[in-house]
Amino acid sequence: MSVRVASAELLARAAAGNLGAAARLISRAEAGAAEARPALAEAYRRAGRAHVVGITGVPGSGKSTLVGRLTHALRATGAKVAVVAIDPSSPYSGGSILGDRVRMSDLATDPGVFIRSMATRGATGGMARAALDAADVLDVAGFDSVIIETVGVGQDEVEIAKASHTTVVVSAPGLGDEIQAIKAGILEIADIHVVSKCDRPDANRTLTDLKLMLALGTADDAPDAWRVPVVGTSAITGEGIENLVDCIQRHRTAVPSDARAARARRIAAFRLEKTAENLLLERFQARFRTHETDRIESLAARSIDPYSTAIDLLNRTLHGGHVHEPLA
Amino acid sequence: MSVRVASAELLARAAAGNLGAAARLISRAEAGAAEARPALAEAYRRAGRAHVVGITGVPGSGKSTLVGRLTHALRATGAKVAVVAIDPSSPYSGGSILGDRVRMSDLATDPGVFIRSMATRGATGGMARAALDAADVLDVAGFDSVIIETVGVGQDEVEIAKASHTTVVVSAPGLGDEIQAIKAGILEIADIHVVSKCDRPDANRTLTDLKLMLALGTADDAPDAWRVPVVGTSAITGEGIENLVDCIQRHRTAVPSDARAARARRIAAFRLEKTAENLLLERFQARFRTHETDRIESLAARSIDPYSTAIDLLNRTLHGGHVHEPLA
Numbered sequence: 285m286s287v288r289v290a291s292a293e294l295l296a297r298a299a300a301g302n303l304g305a306a307a308r309l310i311s312r313a314e315a316g317a318a319e320a321r322p323a324l325a326e327a328y329r330r331a332g333r334a335h336v337v338g339i340t341g342v343p344g345s346g347k348s349t350l351v352g353r354l355t356h357a358l359r360a361t362g363a364k365v366a367v368v369a370i371d372p373s374s375p376y377s378g379g380s381i382l383g384d385r386v387r388m389s390d391l392a393t394d395p396g397v398f399i400r401s402m403a404t405r406g407a408t409g410g411m412a413r414a415a416l417d418a419a420d421v422l423d424v425a426g427f428d429s430v431i432i433e434t435v436g437v438g439q440d441e442v443e444i445a446k447a448s449h450t451t452v453v454v455s456a457p458g459l460g461d462e463i464q465a466i467k468a469g470i471l472e473i474a475d476i477h478v479v480s481k482c483d484r485p486d487a488n489r490t491l492t493d494l495k496l497m498l499a500l501g502t503a504d505d506a507p508d509a510w511r512v513p514v515v516g517t518s519a520i521t522g523e524g525i526e527n528l529v530d531c532i533q534r535h536r537t538a539v540p541s542d543a544r545a546a547r548a549r550r551i552a553a554f555r556l557e558k559t560a561e562n563l564l565l566e567r568f569q570a571r572f573r574t575h576e577t578d579r580i581e582s583l584a585a586r587s588i589d590p591y592s593t594a595i596d597l598l599n600r601t602l603h604g605g606h607v608h609e610p611l612a
Numbered sequence: 613m614s615v616r617v618a619s620a621e622l623l624a625r626a627a628a629g630n631l632g633a634a635a636r637l638i639s640r641a642e643a644g645a646a647e648a649r650p651a652l653a654e655a656y657r658r659a660g661r662a663h664v665v666g667i668t669g670v671p672g673s674g675k676s677t678l679v680g681r682l683t684h685a686l687r688a689t690g691a692k693v694a695v696v697a698i699d700p701s702s703p704y705s706g707g708s709i710l711g712d713r714v715r716m717s718d719l720a721t722d723p724g725v726f727i728r729s730m731a732t733r734g735a736t737g738g739m740a741r742a743a744l745d746a747a748d749v750l751d752v753a754g755f756d757s758v759i760i761e762t763v764g765v766g767q768d769e770v771e772i773a774k775a776s777h778t779t780v781v782v783s784a785p786g787l788g789d790e791i792q793a794i795k796a797g798i799l800e801i802a803d804i805h806v807v808s809k810c811d812r813p814d815a816n817r818t819l820t821d822l823k824l825m826l827a828l829g830t831a832d833d834a835p836d837a838w839r840v841p842v843v844g845t846s847a848i849t850g851e852g853i854e855n856l857v858d859c860i861q862r863h864r865t866a867v868p869s870d871a872r873a874a875r876a877r878r879i880a881a882f883r884l885e886k887t888a889e890n891l892l893l894e895r896f897q898a899r900f901r902t903h904e905t906d907r908i909e910s911l912a913a914r915s916i917d918p919y920s921t922a923i924d925l926l927n928r929t930l931h932g933g934h935v936h937e938p939l940a
Contacts, residue, residue: 325917332914343671344787413918459672545912552911552918560922561893568892569885583880584873586660589653590741590880594888 291323298425299330303398306425313417314402316410316566324417328555331423334366335536338445340436340470341454346480349519350454351433357525358532359397363428366398368418370411370434370441398422410566412444412558436470446473447551450535452528454478455494457486471497474512476531482516482523491516510539571601619651626753627658631726634753641745642730644738644894652745656883659751662694663864666773668764668798669782674808677847678782679761685853686860687725691756694726696746698739698762698769726750738894740772740886764798774801775879778863780856782806783822785814799825802840804859810844810851819844838867899929 289305291312297305309327312320339354341347351367358365402415419430432448434441445451453474458481471477471494479490494514513531517524539547582588617633619640625633637655640648667682669675679695686693730743747758760776762769773779781802786809799805799822807818822842841859845852867875910916 321919325919328917328919329914548912549908553905553908555918556908556911556921556925557897559918560896560925563919563922564892564896564926565889568888577881580877580881580884583884584876586657589656590883590887591649591653591656591891593884594891597884597888598892 291317291320292326295323295327295421295424298421301426303395303425306398306421307400309421310400310414310418313421314414316414316562324420327417327420327424331420334419334423334427334430335450335532336419336423336430336432336448337532338448338451339431339433339454340442340445340451340473341456341478341480342436342459342470344459345436345454345456346519347433347435347454350478350480350517351431353517353519353522353525354528355397355399355431357529358429359394361529364396364398364426365429365431366419366422366425366427367400367431367433368415368422369399369401370415370432370444398425398427410562412440412447413555413562415444416447416555416558442470442473443554445470447554449547450475450532452476452478452532454480455490456480457484457490475510475535476528477512477514478524478528479514479516481518483518483520487516508540510535510543568598568601619645619648620654623651623655623749623752626749629754631723631753634726634749635728637749638728638730638742638746641749642742644742644890652748655745655748655752659748662747662751662755662758663778663860664747664751664758664760664776665860666776666779667759667761667782668770668773668779668801669784669806669808670764670787670798672787673764673782673784674847675761675763675782678806678808678845679759681845681847681850681853682856683725683727683759685857686757687722689857692724692754693757693759694747694750694753694755695728695759695761696743696750697727697729698743698760698772726753726755738890740768740775741883741890743772744775744883744886770798770801771882773798775882777875778803778860780804780806780860782808783818784808785812785818803838803863804856805840805842806852806856807842807844809846811846811848815844836868838863838871896926896929 289308291309294305294309294312298309309320309323313324339347339351348369351369355365355367400418402411402418415432415434419432422430432444434445436442436445436453445453451473453470453476455471455477456479477494477498479487479494481487482491491514498512498514515524515528515531517528579588579593583590583593617636619637622633622637622640626637637648637651641652667675667679676697679697683693683695728746730739730746743760743762747760750758760772762773764770764773764781773781779801781798781804783799783805784807805822805826807815807822809815810819819842826840826842843852843856843859845856907916907921911918911921
């Protein structure tokens with residue numbers, strides 16, 4: 285039986301290198317626990333040292349295998365590496381991608397590596413808030429690199445990958461039409477492109493297509509602008525992983541300071557928006573669930589409509605009084 | 613140049629069978645136009661006649677091809693058929709899956725068929741609201757079947773597929789691990805399972821696995837409960853499509869009335885929640901964008917944190933006064 289420890293105490297222990305405490309605080313962030321908010325707010329203010337790398341790609345791109353390889357390679361440079369993986373498992377299954385985690389099992393006994401799966405279920409906006417809170421906690425806990433892995437489908441998932449210092453987009457050869465169309469939507473958020481499965485004969489086509497696309501897009505960039513590299517990797521041969529580590533490290537320092545500051549402002553605005561959305565919807569949904577069952581029958585019979593009902597509900601829920609208690 | 617027509621007038625024209633008017637009203641629903649809300653509220657109250665079929669499946673499951681085939685087959689029974697396809701293209705590309713739409717091009721000249729793509733971008737919760745508003749407009753416009761097609765990744769997309777009278781989940785043989793893990797999360801929402809690509813030799817395994825899963829799950833069901841069928845289809849041979857049409861029509865009538873009423877209440881609650889969320893976030897985000905740029909700098913510097921800032925922002929935004937103007 286574990287005694288209930290205050291979140292502030294968990295943060296203090298995490299900062300002293302206790303990974304169990306970090307994991308527990310992350311669980312509270314994921315659950316949206318009000319008690320954890322002051323500690324997460326403090327983690328935010330104390331964080332900012334780690335390099336946060338967002339890695340995204342369509343299902344089947346070999347992203348999770350790449351993250352395993354990259355974690356190994358970054359660890360080999362001496363860095364402490366944490367991974368926050370946003371699982372595409374639905375609210376109905378609640379599980380994580382076992383296959384992918386198993387591939388990382390050889391990392392499980394290294395105290396310089398921390399791997400955490402987070403579910404995509406939960407309150408709207410809550411996933412982005414929780415994943416970025418987790419990155420702060422891991423930053424405070426002394427990790428040098430925090431990798432946030434998301435599937436590149438869904439607006440929130442793509443936004444989370446963008447809310448990092450370096451965004452890596454993973455492509456793979458030989459995926460179908462439907463996947464390719466999804467992929468097209470995430471290509472332009474890349475600071476670094478990876479083409480995985482480069483041991484396959486059709487990988488050259490994918491590499492060439494990406495390079496051509498980039499050549500067309502960057503003709504009038506400023507001379508000191510970051511040139512998005514395209515890195516071919518193979519999980520079978522290990523090819524390209526060192527090059528990827530090098531690109532990630534170069535990107536950290538090579539981006540001009542004004543571009544870096546603009547990106548920091550964009551990420552800050554995103555976090556504020558997601559945190560506020562999450563707090564707002566949480567309160568609204570709690571009210572909704574307890575008070576509104578009586579009108580659902582009329583709505584189901586279509587004798588009233590959702591717009592009028594929603595407006596009335598919002599006015600009654602939010603009219604007057606303070607919305608939120610003070611943080612602590 | 614088109615003169616600006618009131619949404620109430622567009623609804624009246626749509627109800628008289630003018631599909632151009634229906635399309636324009638759906639565009640306004642998608643844009644979240646305040647002017648369109650009273651007309652969409654009226655469409656909700658007038659709708660309820662059409663059979664709404666949600667079709668979902670993982671990327672690469674052949675879902676869009678199946679929708680094309682199914683649209684043909686339902687149309688052949690004399691029904692007027694509308695399709696609302698939620699595209700997985702991201703906020704960054706804004707496009708639709710061209711390949712899939714092209715496969716349906718032979719349906720484009722039939723006035724008894726209406727096909728509409730909607731983007732997944734836009735305000736949180738707005739996609740579900742807009743898609744279901746579109747279904748109402750098409751119901752009022754005289755369509756007998758409204759198919760809502762979503763990719764089975766992302767909580768909103770799965771919820772939309774559930775918010776229908778009959779939910780069809782499409783699986784396919786031969787997809788990778790990562791895809792299979794995503795699929796596991798959506799299997800249990802099915803009223804009808806489809807295994808597409810049944811011309812492939814490995815399809816039998818997929819069919820058998822699904823049937824076994826269902827046999828394990830339904831042992832203690834009530835005698836009159838709906839038994840979820842598993843339908844194998846092939847877009848190449850046309851196999852199974854008639855069977856699917858039959859299953860969809862049987863599901864409409866075979867579900868016991870108490871189960872149907874419970875489902876209607878669940879869908880009504882979902883619509884109310886999504887509509888309220890959408891109205892709430894829209895208002896909040898509008899305020900946020902105009903007033904909060906001054907604090908982003910401090911947040912980016914981590915001298916303040918997103919929790920305290922969000923709570924302060926919400927209190928200032930929502931304190932006192934009415935949140936929403938009356939609907940009309």
